[in-house]
Amino acid sequence: MKLHSLTLLFSLLILFSCNSTSTQEGDGSGSMQIAVIPKGTTHVFWRSIHAGAAKAAQELGVNIIWQGPQKEDDRQMQIQVVQNFVSRGVDGIVLAPLDDRSLVPPVQSAVNRNIPVVIIDSDLNSDIYKSFIATDNYEGGKLSAQRLAEVLGSKGKVIMLRYAEGSASTTKREQGFMDTIKEYPDIEVVSSNQYAGATMEKAFQASQNLLNRFPQVNGIFCPNESATSGMLRALQTAGKTGQIKLIGFDTSETLLQALSKGEIQGLAVQDPFQMGYLGVQTVYHVINNEPFEKQIDTGVTMVTAENLSEPAVAQLVNPELDKWLDE
Amino acid sequence: MVSILNQKSIIIVSSSVESKTPKAEADTQAHLHERSRQGMNLKKVLSQFGPLIGLVFVVLLFIILAPSSFYSFYNIKTILTQTVIVGIAALGMTIIIISGGIDLSTGSQIALGTVVIATILNMGITEAGAASGGYVVLAALGGILACAVCGWIIGLITARFNLTPFIVTLGMMQIARGVAKWIANEQTVATPVNGLQGLMLLDPNPSWMVFGWGVWITIILLILTAILLKYFVFGRHVFAIGSNEETARLCGINVSKNKIWIYTIGSLFAGIASIMQYSNLTVGDPTAAMGMELDIIAAVVIGGGSLTGGEGSAMGSIIGALIMAVLRNGCNMLGVPNYVQEIIIGAIIVGAVLIDRLKHRIK
Numbered sequence: 024m025k026l027h028s029l030t031l032l033f034s035l036l037i038l039f040s041c042n043s044t045s046t047q048e049g050d051g052s053g054s055m056q057i058a059v060i061p062k063g064t065t066h067v068f069w070r071s072i073h074a075g076a077a078k079a080a081q082e083l084g085v086n087i088i089w090q091g092p093q094k095e096d097d098r099q100m101q102i103q104v105v106q107n108f109v110s111r112g113v114d115g116i117v118l119a120p121l122d123d124r125s126l127v128p129p130v131q132s133a134v135n136r137n138i139p140v141v142i143i144d145s146d147l148n149s150d151i152y153k154s155f156i157a158t159d160n161y162e163g164g165k166l167s168a169q170r171l172a173e174v175l176g177s178k179g180k181v182i183m184l185r186y187a188e189g190s191a192s193t194t195k196r197e198q199g200f201m202d203t204i205k206e207y208p209d210i211e212v213v214s215s216n217q218y219a220g221a222t223m224e225k226a227f228q229a230s231q232n233l234l235n236r237f238p239q240v241n242g243i244f245c246p247n248e249s250a251t252s253g254m255l256r257a258l259q260t261a262g263k264t265g266q267i268k269l270i271g272f273d274t275s276e277t278l279l280q281a282l283s284k285g286e287i288q289g290l291a292v293q294d295p296f297q298m299g300y301l302g303v304q305t306v307y308h309v310i311n312n313e314p315f316e317k318q319i320d321t322g323v324t325m326v327t328a329e330n331l332s333e334p335a336v337a338q339l340v341n342p343e344l345d346k347w348l349d350e
Numbered sequence: 351m352v353s354i355l356n357q358k359s360i361i362i363v364s365s366s367v368e369s370k371t372p373k374a375e376a377d378t379q380a381h382l383h384e385r386s387r388q389g390m391n392l393k394k395v396l397s398q399f400g401p402l403i404g405l406v407f408v409v410l411l412f413i414i415l416a417p418s419s420f421y422s423f424y425n426i427k428t429i430l431t432q433t434v435i436v437g438i439a440a441l442g443m444t445i446i447i448i449s450g451g452i453d454l455s456t457g458s459q460i461a462l463g464t465v466v467i468a469t470i471l472n473m474g475i476t477e478a479g480a481a482s483g484g485y486v487v488l489a490a491l492g493g494i495l496a497c498a499v500c501g502w503i504i505g506l507i508t509a510r511f512n513l514t515p516f517i518v519t520l521g522m523m524q525i526a527r528g529v530a531k532w533i534a535n536e537q538t539v540a541t542p543v544n545g546l547q548g549l550m551l552l553d554p555n556p557s558w559m560v561f562g563w564g565v566w567i568t569i570i571l572l573i574l575t576a577i578l579l580k581y582f583v584f585g586r587h588v589f590a591i592g593s594n595e596e597t598a599r600l601c602g603i604n605v606s607k608n609k610i611w612i613y614t615i616g617s618l619f620a621g622i623a624s625i626m627q628y629s630n631l632t633v634g635d636p637t638a639a640m641g642m643e644l645d646i647i648a649a650v651v652i653g654g655g656s657l658t659g660g661e662g663s664a665m666g667s668i669i670g671a672l673i674m675a676v677l678r679n680g681c682n683m684l685g686v687p688n689y690v691q692e693i694i695i696g697a698i699i700v701g702a703v704l705i706d707r708l709k710h711r712i713k
Contacts, residue, residue: 064688093678093688094641098631103432106552107682110425111417124540125631132552188531188637189538218536221637 055085057306058108059117059299062144063095066248067275068295070344072143075299076117077347083307088113096187096221098125105129109136115306117299119144123191127151139309143302144295145192154305156319158293160192163272163323164199164246170289170325171204171242171270178209179241182233184226184254185218186247196246196272196291213237219250226253234261241267248273251290255281274326274340283328294321296342400705401653401669404698408673412680420683427552427561429672429679434550434564435460435626436642437671440649441575442619444667447650448579449612450592450659451508451515455522456620457642459500461635462530463493463624467546468539468634481544490546493628494621500526501617505610515613523643530636539634549629564626568668571622575664588612592659648695649674652702661706673698 059076061069073089080087088108092100101121106129108116116133118140120126127149130140140152147155171181183200186193197215204210217233219226226245230253234240245251251271255278258264264286271278272291281287298321308315330336412420419425439456446453467489474485481489504522508515541547548555549563559566579585587608590598599605627638651657652673653666674695681691 088685090682090685091688093691096637097640098635099435099627099638099642102630103678104682106428106432107425107679110422110428110679111419111683122538122631122633122635124538124633125635128547128551128630128632135553188534188536189633189635216536 055115055307055310056088056113057085057115057117057303058088058090058113059303060101060104060108060119061089061091062101062119062121064089064091065095066273068248068273068293070348071295071342072119072299072302074342074344074347075296075301076303077299078296079300079303079307081347083304085114085303085307087303092121096121098122102126102129105133109133109138112136113138115310116140117302117306118142118147120147121145122189123148139306141302141306141309143298145190153309154315154317154319156298156301156305156321157192158298158323159320160195160323161199163291163293164196164201165203166323166325167196167244167270167272167289167291168200168203170291170327171244171268172207172210174268174270174288175210175242177207180211180213180237180239181242181244182213182217182237182240183215183244183246184230184233184250185215186245186250187218187221193246193272200244200246210242213240219245219247219253221249223249223253223256226250227256228253230254230257231260234258234263234267242270243267244270246272248275248278251278251287255287258286279331279340282326283331285328288327290326292324292326292336292339294324294339297321401666401673401702404652404702405669405673405676408676408680412676412683416680416683420680424552425679425683427565429675430565431550431552431562432679433668433671433675434562434568435623435630435639436645436649436674437568437668438571438626439620439623439642439646440653440667440671441571441664442616442623443643443646443650444575444653444655444662444664445579445588445612446515446616447647447655447657448592448659448662449588449609450595451609451612452519452647452657453501453504453613453616453620454516454519454643455500455504455526456617456623456646457639457644458523458526458530459497459617459620460624460627460639460642461637462500462526462533463497463621464628464631464638465530465534465539465634465636466496467493467625467628468541469533471541471544471546472539475542481542483545486544486546489544490625493624494618497617497621497624498614499617501613501615501620502610504617505613508613509606509609527636534634534636536636538636541633546625546629547632550626564629567622567626571619572664572668575619579664584608584611589660592661594660645674646671648699651699651706654702654706656706670702 061072063069076087090104092104094100098121109132116138120142123146126147131151133140134151141154142152143156183197185197204212214233214237217229219229226249234257243254245254254269258267258269268288270289271287274290274292278287278290282290301319305315324339326336326340443453470489470492471481471485474482476482500522504518507513508518551562554562587603590603591605591608595605631638649670650662650667653670655662655667677695678691
């Protein structure tokens, strides 16, 4: 008999939860449904993409459904999310694939059911998608290497803390960094084979280990937000901020504060807002058989304490997220 | 499912008559079997079909709430295919959990399996750029073998040194993950096009199959596991060890030997699951299935398995896996945010154990 009260509880839970979301999604009947699938949902980066997508949705009068993999950075979960949206029969999909190969079969099944797919942020190893909108990550790595060389006076020992196995976008940044840093003969890369892992917690541990192992290091490059945050925290707990120069990738409130305090010497900043905006816009054009671009580069900017106050940079690092995400 | 649970109660009863000879014991068992069947009342039937009722309930709920595409045939195929990996691994976990053990390394083993499969496939690249047939079979067997070796080691250490499986498998979780990253060179391992990649397709190649290979393989394995647990001496020993290990030992069951087999067979299923995982990802991924062991354990527990051992069924575990897949899919259809899904799944796990407790109180 208790079984009934339990099932009742679950049903209430589920009912409650769909009530709360149905208001968020709007009634949506009749209007176009576009699924936007990020790699995760907790990084600020993805919130900016969400905001950009929301802006495009409002301007175009379409509905977006924002859903990441249930476990962050889990390929299997993201495959399932794509499959479920295909099953649901949305009109279009904007996807930031966690893996350039694993996501090919689910995207193929979307294409088989005539659902156009636009890829953002990271590439997919296939040509079945309609358009690819991303940062030139190699260029971002190159910019970071140049900035690090600049603050180090072109000499010293540096560490590159990699992000995670098999992530295409960060691998390109790492490649761009490594290729460019080689051009400076007096800079020695003492470690480039350690991985920060998907979470800041793991990045923090990896960073502490690295700093203990190489106490004489002068500069560090981290290829994404969580790795940079973890490294920054490790530098702070070791009391080495400022002495060891840190160049990071992407922004968050913490990282920007550290930048203005001089704890970070440069952040390579992408334009995720634009990525989300153009992603939804492009898939909208595809659905309506309007002309669209096959490939769009949304650019990288090196943000430093000096140029932080310039209007263009301020707009980039601080897009009006809340204006578009009225949750 | 009913009779599998029956057995358990028989074994508990039989432990009180341990002084009898095996022959006499078997006679008593048969006698008690008859009696307990007669004693079944409606309440017990209800409690034993709890997982199924739960599944029907969740499905009905989403049919009412979700858009009509939820019960489209294509979506049913999607849900079944999404159940395959957790389902197959849950069958192995069922055997382990019935025996009173646990395996926390299943997720890592699956990752190791995908990496081994991908590595062997890459050895067999033909000039056309595809993997040759022999290597495809070899790769699949290699994946299963890699996992089985993990299970054998777990069983050996657990049995010989009398360590708790929680700790041994916690260690294996790290070891298998580390070995996977080592073999894969800390990268995902890309592979040529080959037959294994088609196992998990939603639309199978000969379309008369209706469901993909993975779904059929899961059904076959489900039947085999149910038979193994119900009709084989090994299966009865698993229940006996899980009910009361000391008594089982006194009854003359070689607990150590059985434990090695239990973990090896459990990992055999993880190996088969790793083939499916590889098929889904199409790459060998050392970071795959991170934390999946918890989903797998949850499936077994939702399906009526008891972490104290002696209880559980193959069918129940598959239903447990299905419940979670339906919930994820349905929440997705409704556009429910991820955190709500996690809360609901968590609540269901606790709820299932709660029902299990109540079931015992009824007895």
